[in-house]
Amino acid sequence: MERNVSSPLNMTTVPTQLLVNATGDINATVKPFSVFDGCDHQVEGILFDLTLQCINVFLGFPANVLVIAILIRNRKEPSTSDIFLGCLAAMDVYFSAMPPLSFLNLYLWHSKGVWSALKFSYGVKDTSGPLFLSCICLDRFVAVVFPIQFGQLKHIKYRLSLSVLVLCLTFAYSAAKTVGGLPNFEKVFTGEVLATFTWMVVCNMSILWVLKRSRGAGKDEMHPMKRKAFKMVLSILCIIVFNYLPPVALFPFEDFYSPDVFRCYVQPVGFAFLNVSSTIQPLVYLCRLEKAQFLSDGCVKKCCPCAAEENTKAPPAQNT
Structure with missing residues (x-):
């Protein structure tokens, strides 16, 4: 009798103990939430990014x-x-408004919801910047290298469709980045930035090559408008190299770093150069204008003296 009674008790006790041990192991492996994303003791890279x-x-x-x-x-x-410039500027306005929230959340709020919103904004910047810049380079490339085909593709529907596609890709990537947990998700951005960087460099080098060869027969001097376009494309190429070369040079070698070093130092430093493009890109655009409608001539000369000097020499450019 005693054997028959004790046997069921033992059968129910063992699974209960196993369940307790299993839940204990699960709780032991769950990492507590951290706004520093596991870099609580290695914050130098994150602070460098936020400073920029x-x-x-x-x-x-x-x-x-x-x-x-x-x-x-x-x-x-x-x-x-x-349309590409407008979308790029709108995305940069959104991203440029986020750093105050980052500082407040790091040192005051420690909110997981705010951190998710910040991750979404990082995803927007990661994708919208390279893709819209690639669209601008594509537009300029076709205009200079294939002018006849460019005239046939001037309708806004082509650029509007491409902008919608880029926005869909941007928000899909941002949502996936916010959710997290996807295997090898960092390699998606690495592949994206490698592809867009290569494309932008090829486009701008091709434009420079065509403009360089477009001098008239027996002429040593380039046409003033073409010379201005040459300098503009050259400046854009320098900006692309400055903003995108660090992540291109660092991120493909992720496997050579330890996970903590890559996450806490390499990624923030690489993204810092990419993120500051939200300031450099609009300033370059404003300096290229013949006259900024909302700025006085004196302000233009102070902010962009080189551009102001060139604008007084060169005739106004026609929109293409």
Whole structure:
């Protein structure tokens, strides 16, 4: 009798103990939430990134707002790449407004919801910047290298469709980055930035080569407008190299770093150069303008003296 009674008790006790041990192991492996993403004792790289992002707050945000205002004002005589510039500026305005939330969440709120919103904004910057810049380079490439085909593709529907596609890819990537947990997800951005960097360099080098060869027969001097376009493309190429070369040079070698070093030092430093493009890109656009409608001549000369000097020498450019 005693054997028959004790046997069921033992059968129910053992699974209960196993269940307790299993839940204990699960709780032991779950990492507590950290706004530093596991870099609580290695914050130098993150702070370096946020320090450069502060430039976006004070310079990039108003510069991108000004770019959008100028594009809206010039909507009756738009350039073919204005829709790409407008989308890029809008995404940069959104991203440039996030650093204050980052600092508040790191040192005051420690909110998981805010951290998710910040990760979404990082995803927007990771994808929208390279892709919209690639679209701008594509537009300029076709205009210079294939002018006849460019004339046949001037309708806005092509650029609008491409912009919608880029926005869909951007928000899909951002949502996946926010959710997290996807295997080898970092390699998606590595592949993206490698492809877009290569494409932008090839496009701009091709444009420079065509403009260099476009001198008239027996002429040593390039046409003033072509010379201006040459300098503009060269400056854009330098910016692309400055902003995108660090992540291109660092991220493909992820396997050579320890996980902590890559996550806490390599990634933040690489992204820092990419993130500051939210300031550099609109400033370059504003300096290229013959006259900024919302700025006085004195302000233009102070902000962009080189551009102001060139604009007094060269005739106004026609939109393409």
